[in-house]
Amino acid sequence: MTSKWAGRCESCGAWNTLSEEVARPAAAGGLGKAKRKGKGAELVGLAGESERDARLETGITEFDRVCGGGLVSGSALLVGGDPGIGKSTLLLQVAAAVARLGRSAVYISGEEAIAQIRMRGRRLNLSDAPVNLATTTDVREIVATLSTDPPPALAIIDSIQTMYIDTLESAPGTVGQVRASAQELIRIAKANGTAVILVGHVTKEGQIAGPRVLEHMVDTVLYFEGERGHQFRILRAVKNRFGASDEIGVFEMTDRGLSEVPNPSALFLANRAEQVSGAAVFAGIEGTRPVLLEIQALISPTSFSTPRRAVVGWDSGRLAMVLAVLEARCGVALAGKDVYLNVAGGLRIAEPAADLAVAAALLSSLADRPVPADTVVFGEIGLAGEVRMVSQADLRLKEAAKLGFTRAFIPGGLKQRQQSLDVREMQRLSDLVDHFSD
Template identity: 65%
Template sequence: MAKSSAQFVCQDCGSVTLKWAGKCEACGAWNSITEEAAREEVPKGLSGGKGKKIEFVGLSGSSAPLPRMMTRLSELDRVCGGGLVPGSCLLVGGDPGIGKSTLLLQAAARLSADAVVAYISGEEAVDQVRMRAVRLGHAQAKVALASATSLRDILASLDQPDCPQVVVIDSIQTVYADNIESAPGTVSQVRACAAELIRLAKRRGFVLFLVGHVTKEGTIAGPRVLEHMVDTVLYFEGDRGHQFRILRATKNRFGATDEIGVFEMTEGGLAEVANPSALFLAERRGNVSGSCVFAGMEGTRPMLVEIQALVAPSTLSSPRRAVVGWDTNRLSMVMAVLDARCGLALSGNDVYLNVAGGLRIAEPAADLAVAAALVSSASDIPVPADMVVFGEIGLSGEVRAVAQADTRLKEAAKLGFAQALVPARPRKDKGNAGGGVGSSLSIRSVGHLQDVLELFRPD
């Protein structure tokens, strides 16, 4: 048996190094490496030993379809791929104070209507959780509540024939295994505790929610250390300055990962937002230059968001580029195309780009809206307040068709928009079939970015 010695582990990504370093080579995080007791190595030379023979079966055999449990928080169910799969483990990550405990307590309370649910908090005393339950209006819910941190105790309590169907552990960083030397929250502890809990969940068939804190300092292990071990990874994100929160799946073994759930943080807890576009556009002021409404898609859902650009003369030798909610490289690309293909040089200006409300957009379909916002700000001519924009921009300045144009237009019409700036040739795919929805909107199609500049020519 190898004796345990020290090793250095990045608390962010879990990679192991021999020496301490200020920066992790694997993930680039700073100050995330700490010393931990090394785990015992697996004894070598297992092959040729007395293993049991595995039974192989055909792919086509019959297995009952996985029944799903509905939390009845429809935004959460959607992100999970249509409810919870028994025996699966979901990791819920997010910044401190973003609302992870609130979300899971609400889900637990709703689930408890027809399932046995246990909520184990290692962070808060029972009284604190009860106070939250009162504020959320779930004081009467039949949730079994406990405050515990010892893995041994938790496993002993859950490993029963009448174990709960859903277990919430808030948070995995507070749970500790007493047979491991490292402090609670370190990579070795978090990994070992999660592995034991997941194994039990699979064996007993309960749904396991693990809360994982996102930390910048690296004093405790982050959720990334666990991402490969769990079935589903959900991130709960949002901007402190805004009341809405977005739940995003970054990994899901039982569903797509492009759906998002939108919630609003209120006095009485998290409220589901059925119509996110209306929320994202709520604070928009019409007829301001540099503002443009992008008709985007998040998974199967259309979502309208405001993109704001500010182009201002710079006094700096290397002008500022500040981007919130979009990809900085994508902005550079759009600006380069505006410069090289349309003769609009913005390089001597500070450029700020902001997706209003704190949403993060990953779609290339936002290119045209970003370009319109930039050109509008540079020319100080507003994009019409009742216009939505979408389209991808190619390197030669051509405006390319994007998927699901009809769905986007339909959403825009529903929210009272009257015009749309769209790519000239629609793409032939699902969601672009009809063309009938355009009837209520006046469509301006553009084939090249130059056509967009024409719209903002002062005359």
């Protein structure tokens, strides 16, 4: 520390590294005996009526469900995702849906020109919707725009990385700017009762200043995901103060924009080849909804000194565990074999309930015998080789029955029986191994 101007730091010798900090004069008597008394916060009871419970349903069902039943006024949402995944498209559709309901929707872009946004609007057939557009990157200007009477019901800021606030000297997109701009926009959301949606780009590494630093500031965090080569997109809630997290909405990217997929299981299973070895249908739960997916495995002799283990859409640590249990508890020889695992359709699953379906796909590939036709599989595998019951088994079986499946390999101990399914209970992983070896 130095009390006068200096170009060079005395302690480390570096030039131009000092920054000025202005000390506030201490209150008389010092901090310990500060005279200034704070005004107490008003205390209220837990019961009582508050406004703001009203939900603004956009009518885009997949979007509303992920939000927990529509947008909450005065709340802040963050929609993150890779560049080009479809965030601007989705949110223009949301803005148009709200505007068509007769509520005021403002769409502010810091990335695209009005002409570009209008062109997108025409392509998506939204031109008739009375959305209010603006292009600016100045947060002060945005705050003034949103302080109308009455304030807008919805404001979309695309994207938070392009916004800047002139009280900070750093460039747009830096952590400080992103945080300060968001803070100001969230404040205006709470003050006016406007639902504010911030768009944030993430890179694959998640490194760019943006969504990550904002996650704790906003009420709801949604990530828009999908493989570029696949046409469908998943909107996933990773945090929600107003609904279940882990909820997903499924959309299909078309030249007319994002269309809703009300029955994702049918979509995920659409291109399934009949009766090939190495494939098993997993009955999973995404958020509050059951989703059926195909898990594909391929086991082949290796030509490497260390066999390859490649996974797409599942946790590689989890695969290693299933392989280890197969080897150690069931005597399945996997050394000297490459293992490839893929969740078809580009969805990522995180549930341990997929263990048994993964094992079924692996064993089916190894034995070169298809899993019996029209069979769904789920169950968690323990290290001792036991198969454990998972949550919401009924819901999973019901979805399977609805889609025409007739058989299920599941853990033992199910209380309620789904009438239309032929259920085979597996107490241990070796029961499944026996199925493929007899």
